[in-house]
Amino acid sequence: MNKKPASIGIQTTAIHGGESPDQQTGATVPNIVMSSTFVVDEPTSFSVTNVDQNTPYMYTRWSNPTIKQLEIKLSLLEHADQCLAFASGMAASSAVLFSQLNSGDHLIMSNTNYPGTAEIARDQLPKKGIDVSPVDTTELALIEKAITPKTRMIWIETPSNPLLHIIDIAKVAEIAHAHNALLVVDSTFASPIATRPLELGADLVVHSLTKYIGGHGDALGGAVLGNTEFINRLRESGVLHYGGTISPFNAWLIMRGAATLPLRMRVHQENAMTIANFLHQDARVKHVLYPGHPSHPQHDIAKNQMDNYSGILSFKVKNPARVAEKMMKQLQIIHYAVSVGHHRSLIYLMDTKDLIESSYRLEGAELEKYKSSAGDGLFRCSVGLEDVEDLIADLDNVL
Ligand SMILES: *Cc1c(COP(=O)(O)O)cnc(C)c1O
Numbered sequence: 001m002n003k004k005p006a007s008i009g010i011q012t013t014a015i016h017g018g019e020s021p022d023q024q025t026g027a028t029v030p031n032i033v034m035s036s037t038f039v040v041d042e043p044t045s046f047s048v049t050n051v052d053q054n055t056p057y058m059y060t061r062w063s064n065p066t067i068k069q070l071e072i073k074l075s076l077l078e079h080a081d082q083c084l085a086f087a088s089g090m091a092a093s094s095a096v097l098f099s100q101l102n103s104g105d106h107l108i109m110s111n112t113n114y115p116g117t118a119e120i121a122r123d124q125l126p127k128k129g130i131d132v133s134p135v136d137t138t139e140l141a142l143i144e145k146a147i148t149p150k151t152r153m154i155w156i157e158t159p160s161n162p163l164l165h166i167i168d169i170a171k172v173a174e175i176a177h178a179h180n181a182l183l184v185v186d187s188t189f190a191s192p193i194a195t196r197p198l199e200l201g202a203d204l205v206v207h208s209l210t211k212y213i214g215g216h217g218d219a220l221g222g223a224v225l226g227n228t229e230f231i232n233r234l235r236e237s238g239v240l241h242y243g244g245t246i247s248p249f250n251a252w253l254i255m256r257g258a259a260t261l262p263l264r265m266r267v268h269q270e271n272a273m274t275i276a277n278f279l280h281q282d283a284r285v286k287h288v289l290y291p292g293h294p295s296h297p298q299h300d301i302a303k304n305q306m307d308n309y310s311g312i313l314s315f316k317v318k319n320p321a322r323v324a325e326k327m328m329k330q331l332q333i334i335h336y337a338v339s340v341g342h343h344r345s346l347i348y349l350m351d352t353k354d355l356i357e358s359s360y361r362l363e364g365a366e367l368e369k370y371k372s373s374a375g376d377g378l379f380r381c382s383v384g385l386e387d388v389e390d391l392i393a394d395l396d397n398v399l
Pocket of ligand 1 (some may be wrong): 088089090091093114116117157161186188189207208209210211220221222340
């Protein structure tokens with residue numbers, strides 16, 4: 001299935017999108033094409049100019065049948081014209097940043113987000129002459145204020161790491177487009193089941209496929225989705241030149257994981273909501289952030305722009321370092337490990353001092369604002385698909 005007829009549902013799309021039985025053998029599961037090169041029947045240029053999704057297979061960095069199947073499935077899920085897969089979420093993000101921004105350009109980015117992205121923006125881009133303004137993007141007025149005539153891109157992450165800020169995509173898109181800037185949304189925490197930013201006006205969507213879309217913690221991958229013009233431009237520099245091509249084997253694993261994405265997201269949400277309620281009523285827990293809970297500061301925006309509240313929540317306790325130590329030793333089911341979006345539950349202390357010093361570098365009022373939500377540290381819990389009673393018992397034992 002390569003096109004989405006209007007009537008096809010999301011579960012059918014997740015399973016059949018981009019896939020069809022093998023014409024030679026009738027195999028119903030896609031073959032993994034590991035070949036790095038392809039026999040061509042006419043002379044083909046080595047230059048990457050004018051390569052698009054229809055260029056015949058020649059070399060896997062240009063394109064590959066298995067990677068292409070994944071890209072089609074993701075385009076259908078995200079309602080995008082096109083998708084470009086990468087070796088990791090960071091390969092996707094850096095390809096967008098370095099290929100779309102040039103010396104003299106100005107970037108506005110959420111002031112708290114995925115640490116890898118935050119650090120590229122603060123450390124690498126300025127060295128290339130790109131001016132970066134980290135902004136609390138929950139406040140639209142602050143975005144407006146940060147705009148300059150050189151602003152070329154606004155980059156938001158929603159829900160964001162680790163505060164789970166929900167950013168109003170449609171409103172930020174209006175601001176970006178009024179000033180001829182691109183809006184890029186890192187939608188990793190939402191997945192296309194929760195939010196489809198392109199429909200809300202975003203120009204490009206970035207995913208770490210390592211998280212919900214792959215869903216099983218066994219393959220790194222990334223993707224960028226958008227309209228044909230953007231993606232063709234990105235294909236040239238972002239993947240063909242910078243070379244962050246995903247392995248066909250990882251593409252195949254992620255495609256298999258993506259088939260159950262709609263079902264998994266349903267249980268992620270259900271389990272996360274139950275755990276959020278459990279944490280809310282527990283006196284040992286001080287502050288719970290879950291976009292699906294009415295107490296979340298941007299719950300109204302979440303209600304509007306998310307079809308599913310996803311499975312990540314953050315919470316604060318009195319002595320986070322001691323609780324983290326207890327978790328490392330005593331958790332029976334939940335893994336004390338980074339990453340999110342796997343079938344298995346994961347928890348990790350997002351230490352405030354560490355994040356502020358290495359990634360966010362907030363000062364003054366902004367630092368105070370961060371600390372008022374995060375205190376000395378937030379536990380970020382990616383609620384998995386296990387029986388929720390078992391997860392609650394595991395948490396109850398270590399809080
Ligand atoms: C994990 C993550 C990334 C980076 O993805 P990798 O696949 O680890 O390179 C980017 N953004 C968000 C929101 C993430 O959670």
